[in-house]
Amino acid sequence: MITMNDQVKHENAPRGTVKPLSKRERKAAFRRWTFFAGVSWNYETQQAPAVAYSMARALRKIYPNDDDYIEAMDNHFNYFNITPQMGNLVLGATLAMEENDGLKAKDAVQNLKVSLMGPLSGVGDSIFLVLWPTIIGGIAGYMALQGNSAAALFWILVSAALYFVKMGLSKIGYDSGTKLITSMSERLNIFTDAVSAMGIMVVGTIIATVVKIYTPLKFVSGKVTLSVQTGVLDKIMPALLPAAMAVLVYWLLGKKWWTPTKVIILLVIVSLIGAYFNILGVASTK
Structure with a gap:
């Protein structure tokens, strides 16, 4: 989208030179x-x-x-x-x-x-x-x-x-x-x-309100059932999983090999695998 007129080289002034616009x-x-x-x-x-x-x-x-x-x-x-x-x-x-x-x-x-x-x-x-x-x-x-x-x-x-x-x-x-x-x-x-x-x-x-990550995993011991999401993770910090994912994505983007497109593909693959093995799911709206 940048045209040739936009890329015309000016006289290479010293660094820090700033000119006003009309x-x-x-x-x-x-x-x-x-x-x-x-x-x-x-x-x-x-x-x-x-x-x-x-x-x-x-x-x-x-x-x-x-x-x-x-x-x-x-x-x-x-x-x-x-x-x-x-x-x-x-x-x-x-x-x-x-x-x-x-x-x-x-x-x-x-x-x-x-x-x-x-x-x-x-x-x-x-x-x-x-x-x-x-x-x-x-x-x-x-x-x-x-x-x-x-x-x-x-x-x-x-x-x-x-x-x-x-x-x-x-x-x-x-x-x-x-x-x-x-x-x-x-x-x-x-x-x-x-x-x-x-x-x-x-x-x-934005991370806490828009990014949705939920795990349906539960700890079961006898008659006691404890939800990993509501009973553990949400008690530690609400939106802990979205925050962890954001940190991971930020870290990956800092690596030379990773690009935004590759990170998106990775997230899609992880989501599919997580959903298939019932590690990740859809949060209840109730």
């Missing part, structure tokens, strides 16, 4: 995300390729040094998944941080993305995927039932207006990111640590 260049980056947020979606990094494509030209301008540019681009190929409309808000803020502080803000940029994509997706899904189509679709549908031929045109025009909403969110995010950096420029390390802690909390919450 308003037009910022809008171009936001426009790329607006139209291509779902392009190259994959199961490993999900929307990361679209993020990298959206930011490529802007980062090429910000980082005239080739090594700086490569490092910044690599940072945006990390996992990212958010309601596309809310992604404008996050990418606007991260672009402002990179433009103002360069690679010094690298960790803060990634941690901010990780921290915000979950909460903002909750808001964005409710507004843009449920509320907006329900209201607008309801009005357009009622118009169509009344025989009004303008119903389809109404739906198209109102939906097209989302473009301006997305671009507006990009500007809000950019302005917020600029203010954040300028007001905390002397305390960037503190901010980075705070965002890192928030990101870890979000990831920990």
